[in-house]
Amino acid sequence: MLVDKTVRDLLTAFSSSDPTPGGGSASALASSIGASLLMMVAGLPKTRTNADEERAALEKAALVLNGLRRELTDAIDADTAAYDQVVAAFKLPKATPQEQEARKAAIQRALRTATDVPLGVVRLSMQALAQAAIVAAHGNPSAASDVGVAKALLAAGADGARMNVEINLDGVKDDAYREAVRAELSALAGVA
Amino acid sequence: MLVDKTVRDLLTAFSSSDPTPGGGSASALASSIGASLLMMVAGLPKTRTNADEERAALEKAALVLNGLRRELTDAIDADTAAYDQVVAAFKLPKATPQEQEARKAAIQRALRTATDVPLGVVRLSMQALAQAAIVAAHGNPSAASDVGVAKALLAAGADGARMNVEINLDGVKDDAYREAVRAELSALAGVA
Numbered sequence: 001m002l003v004d005k006t007v008r009d010l011l012t013a014f015s016s017s018d019p020t021p022g023g024g025s026a027s028a029l030a031s032s033i034g035a036s037l038l039m040m041v042a043g044l045p046k047t048r049t050n051a052d053e054e055r056a057a058l059e060k061a062a063l064v065l066n067g068l069r070r071e072l073t074d075a076i077d078a079d080t081a082a083y084d085q086v087v088a089a090f091k092l093p094k095a096t097p098q099e100q101e102a103r104k105a106a107i108q109r110a111l112r113t114a115t116d117v118p119l120g121v122v123r124l125s126m127q128a129l130a131q132a133a134i135v136a137a138h139g140n141p142s143a144a145s146d147v148g149v150a151k152a153l154l155a156a157g158a159d160g161a162r163m164n165v166e167i168n169l170d171g172v173k174d175d176a177y178r179e180a181v182r183a184e185l186s187a188l189a190g191v192a
Numbered sequence: 193m194l195v196d197k198t199v200r201d202l203l204t205a206f207s208s209s210d211p212t213p214g215g216g217s218a219s220a221l222a223s224s225i226g227a228s229l230l231m232m233v234a235g236l237p238k239t240r241t242n243a244d245e246e247r248a249a250l251e252k253a254a255l256v257l258n259g260l261r262r263e264l265t266d267a268i269d270a271d272t273a274a275y276d277q278v279v280a281a282f283k284l285p286k287a288t289p290q291e292q293e294a295r296k297a298a299i300q301r302a303l304r305t306a307t308d309v310p311l312g313v314v315r316l317s318m319q320a321l322a323q324a325a326i327v328a329a330h331g332n333p334s335a336a337s338d339v340g341v342a343k344a345l346l347a348a349g350a351d352g353a354r355m356n357v358e359i360n361l362d363g364v365k366d367d368a369y370r371e372a373v374r375a376e377l378s379a380l381a382g383v384a
Contacts, residue, residue: 003199007221010199011265014228015258017235023341026225029199030345033218036206043209066207073203145359149215149352153222156348160341167337 001077019087024079024118024164028072031125031157035069037150038132041139054138061134068128072157075121079164082114086168108173115168119181121161125154126188158188193269211279216271216310216356220264223317223349227261229342230324233331246330253326260320264349267313271356274306278360300365307360311373313353317346318380350380 002010002021010029013021042062047054089106093099129151136147162185169181194202194213202221205213234254239246281298285291321343328339354377361373 003203006198007195007202007268008265011195011224011228011261014225015231015235015261017232017237022232022335023229023338026229026341026345029225030222030348032203033206033221036203037215037218039207040209040214043207045209069203069207073200076199143214145352145355146215148355149218149348152348152351153218156222156341156344159344160337163337163340 002080003073003076020080020083021076022080022083023160024083024114024121025076027118027157027160027164028075028079028121029157030153030160031121031128032069032072032076034125034132034150034153034157035065035072035128037146037153038128038135039065039069041143041146041150042135044140044143046140046142048138048141057134057138061131061138065128065131068124068131072121072124072128075117075124079114079117079121082110082117085110086114107171111168111171112174112177115165115172115181118161118164118168119184122158122165122185122188125158125161129154129158162189194272195265195268212272212275213268214272214275215352216275216306216313217268219310219349219352219356220267220271220313221349222345222352223313223320224261224264224268226317226324226342226345226349227257227264227320229338229345230320230327231257231261233335233338233342234327236332236335238332238334240330240333249326249330253323257320257323260316260323264313264316264320267309267316271306271309271313274302274309277302278306299363303360303363304366304369307357307364307373310353310356310360311376314350314357314377314380317350317353321346321350354381 002025005013014026039062042058042065047058089103089110092103092106094103132147132151132154139147165181165185169178172178194217197205206218231254234250234257239250281295281302284295284298286295324339324343324346331339357373357377361370364370
């Protein structure tokens with residue numbers, strides 16, 4: 001799995017001319033780092049005012065961020081697996097009408113998964129950005145730059161994932177699905 | 193070293209309430225991923241028009257990006273080491289005037305390094321963004337989303353590093369150094 005590689009080896013994998021891992025996994029990783037930094041700030045011994053309610057709000061944010069971070073981290077490998085499935089589907093035999101039909105269906109299934117995974121990353125990144133506001137309001141002000149970096153990475157992860165949704169969605173033939181995904185993307189953009 | 197950890201372990205390290213690794217190393221990592229993705233697109237077998245001059249331009253970009261990527265990757269650990277030095281300097285003894293003087297000097301040296309490292313990341317990220325324009329113009333259009341993700345990550349890495357420059361620069365007492373760094377930051381922002 002990509003997340004079990006060393007950072008050095010993962011960077012080498014991103015830079016190789018093999019199609020995966022690519023921008024989708026990179027976006028999920030960027031958002032995972034952003035969510036992790038917010039967890040760090042939420043867990044610092046000092047808070048802005050050291051009031052009990054503030055500590056409770058940060059503990060709650062840390063729990064939410066921990067779940068988001070876990071799902072974002074899973075998406076690093078899921079995005080690469082989904083793209084590999086698209087490539088595999090395009091390579092299926094197409095000599096007979098039956099094969100052509102099966103290949104077309106496999107491509108459509110794979111493209112949907114390759115759309116759903118980055119759509120999930122957009123969603124999770126926006127949820128983490130909502131927690132960033134809580135962490136910024138109550139966290140130790142000396143960690144303000146860590147919160148700022150986290151927000152920049154989550155925004156970049158969301159933007160990157162959105163580009164991956166759009167490029168894969170273009171190949172999906174189901175109009176209702178396409179419209180639903182576009183509508184959700186617009187709604188999520190409004191949250192930012 | 194951080195870059196020898198697995199991705200999973202590095203994310204855990206970012207999320208722990210220990211002060212390092214923090215936003216500075218995260219910014220360097222984001223830009224390293226961005227530069228790596230651009231190398232991938234520059235190395236794809238197909239280019240936009242498959243013309244020889246285009247292939248040559250992309251090969252040159254890949255060489256430049258490889259150097260930038262190497263330096264950005266070094267900065268992941270250098271930023272954490274620099275911040276650890278700042279923390280260590282603040283913990284030096286301050287019982288006698290001599291100790292106070294030595295501590296003050298150590299803090300100033302450490303803060304300069306902790307400013308120079310993220311300033312380098314801003315510089316390298318902007319240089320990589322300049323290569324992104326070449327890769328976008330000549331690279332395989334099917335990898336357009338990878339270029340888009342790379343640009344988003346490099347911009348986020350540059351923004352994050354800039355925040356780290358500013359926070360550490362605030363503690364530096366040398367006016368000439370402060371002005372020089374602020375002038376370079378403005379000049380680099382103009383490049384974007």
